Amino acid sequence: MYEDKWRRLRIWTYSSYAMFGLGIPIAFALSFPTFRGADNYFVPCWFGASVLVSSVAASFRCPRCNKPFFKPSFLAYSGWTKKCVHCGLPEWSADAPGRKRDRRSGNAS
Secondary structure: OOHHHHHHHHHHHHHHHHHHHHHHHHHHHHHOOOOOOOOOOHHHHHHHHHHHHHHHHHOOEOOOOOOEOOOOOOOOOOOOOOEOOOOOOEOOOOOOOOOOEOOOOOOEO
16 A cells, blocks of 8 residues: 555665765766866765755655654654554555555555
8 A cells, every 4th residue: 555655765864875876986986086176066966956856855744744754843853663653554554554454465454
């Protein structure tokens, strides 16, 4: 039921990890011969893009209540939470609690 939205969160989260993790070695490789140059263009662009992608992942909306999943208020942020701070939907849950699944077919009833 919520798989598509969780997939989007996973893509944005992994993209932010990859962008941050790969940016440092790329900046070093670009500036290696002279240790100049990468800080002029690449580092500010990389940092801005990392902040942008991380912000998109952090502002993920809950599939059930459509409120920010990780943000209880405007300035607060709870990135390590395992459930929605508004409705309590567990992270990565496939269905709404209380719905019965048919064991043979896997369909919700």
